[in-house]
Amino acid sequence: QVQLVESGGGLVQAGGSLRLSCAASGGTFSGYTMGWFRQAPGKERELTAAISWSGGTIYYADSVKGRFTISRDNAKNTVYLQMNSLKPEDTAVYYCTARHGLPVGNIREYDHWGQGTQVTVSS
Numbered sequence: 001q002v003q004l005v006e007s008g009g010g011l012v013q014a015g016g017s018l019r020l021s022c023a024a025s026g027g028t029f030s031g032y033t034m035g036w037f038r039q040a041p042g043k044e045r046e047l048t049a050a051i052s053w054s055g056g057t058i059y060y061a062d063s064v065k066g067r068f069t070i071s072r073d074n075a076k077n078t079v080y081l082q083m084n085s086l087k088p089e090d091t092a093v094y095y096c097t098a099r100h101g102l103p104v105g106n107i108r109e110y111d112h113w114g115q116g117t118q119v120t121v122s123s
Helices: none
Strands: 001-005 010-013 018-025 030-037 046-051 058-060 068-072 077-082 092-100 119-121
Touching: 001 092, 010 068, 010 092, 018 092, 018 119, 030 068, 046 077, 046 119, 058 068
Parallel strands: 010 119
Antiparallel strands: 001 018, 018 077, 030 046, 030 092, 046 058, 068 077, 092 119
């Protein structure tokens, strides 16, 4: 079955950077959007960034535009999230996700999920 495995989370000071990676396996991912949701304590899971198979459609939440960059390597079935200028409000568990088709904001449209990786930004 499909597996998504995240890596790269950790503790960083405000203003620092982290790079998350998510490797997909167990299926064929042609035509799949891959992305990242995040969930802070006491809050709903929200779409942070997503990228279509071709890379031609990319979505960013307003809160991360200009600071985060999503990219993918289809040969490796891997998606990346480069996070720069991190803020304490970026602290959350970050979940890798995938769906067939273009990026959408509705969490119910995403079929596959990773276990999540914790990102903590200290002030």
